[in-house]
Amino acid sequence: MIVNKDDSMIVKKWEKYKEYLENGLWHVHTNYTDGKNTVFEMCQKAQEKGFPAIIFAEHVRKTLNYNFDDFLSDIAKASDKLDIKVIPGCETSIMDSQGNLDISEEVAKKSEVVFASFHRPVQNYADYLLSVVNMLKNPIVDVWAHPNIIPKGLSSTGVMIPLEPGMTVEELQTIMTLAAKNKILIENNIRYKTPKDFIDIAKIQGVRVITAYDAHRVGDLDNLDEYKGSYIPKNQFSLPLV
Numbered sequence: 217m218i219v220n221k222d223d224s225m226i227v228k229k230w231e232k233y234k235e236y237l238e239n240g241l242w243h244v245h246t247n248y249t250d251g252k253n254t255v256f257e258m259c260q261k262a263q264e265k266g267f268p269a270i271i272f273a274e275h276v277r278k279t280l281n282y283n284f285d286d287f288l289s290d291i292a293k294a295s296d297k298l299d300i301k302v303i304p305g306c307e308t309s310i311m312d313s314q315g316n317l318d319i320s321e322e323v324a325k326k327s328e329v330v331f332a333s334f335h336r337p338v339q340n341y342a343d344y345l346l347s348v349v350n351m352l353k354n355p356i357v358d359v360w361a362h363p364n365i366i367p368k369g370l371s372s373t374g375v376m377i378p379l380e381p382g383m384t385v386e387e388l389q390t391i392m393t394l395a396a397k398n399k400i401l402i403e404n405n406i407r408y409k410t411p412k413d414f415i416d417i418a419k420i421q422g423v424r425v426i427t428a429y430d431a432h433r434v435g436d437l438d439n440l441d442e443y444k445g446s447y448i449p450k451n452q453f454s455l456p457l458v
């Protein structure tokens with residue numbers, strides 16, 4: 217009998233796109249929601265920049281104010297015209313401590329990659345931890361997006377302000393062990409500057425980490441060096457890591 221070293225019975229949709237984990241342009245928005253460019257424009261720019269794949273993470277809610285099928289058809293058209301792998305995905309919010317998500321079953325089914333994240337201010341830290349644990353157990357989740365952000369509010373420019381100091385090392389280790397077991401990808405989010413030691417802990421626990429650009433306009437990719445340059449990973453924890 218051949219025993220697979222990876223004996224997990226869990227199969228995730230993202231596994232079909234394993235070859236793009238390290239070189240894909242992960243987490244892209246369009247003008248279907250708060251992005252500034254079309255699906256085609258984002259794909260064209262991604263191809264120009266040499267990415268072999270682009271993975272969209274369009275914002276969704278249970279009730280959409282746009283037609284998800286139109287979005288999918290734009291993706292199919294871009295895919296036909298361009299020489300880049302175009303993968304439809306969506307980003308949904310974690311709603312409660314049960315880890316329920318603001319997404320319809322239909323949209324979840326039609327998305328090749330489901331990104332889950334916190335966008336609303338967290339009221340209670342214990343509830344937050346519980347919602348992370350339950351979200352990581354939710355079978356439809358592929359990626360935990362901007363995982364370092366525990367929002368306590370929004371800045372005047374609409375960027376989430378994180379609750380400090382955030383998780384303890386022990387809490388993070390426990391959570392990352394669960395993420396690894398359930399094959400949830402974790403973002404190293406350029407926009408939200410995921411701390412380096414946060415990522416290190418995830419990797420030590422066996423989690424696959426993707427670089428997420430969280431791109432909202434072609435300009436984010438035009439000035440990729442500058443965009444990436446604004447990414448100064450700092451450490452979150454003061455404890456020495458063993």
Ligand SMILES: [Zn+2]
Nearest residue numbers: 307333361362
């Ligand atoms: Zn987000």
Ligand SMILES: [Zn+2]
Nearest residue numbers: 245273307430
């Ligand atoms: Zn996003």
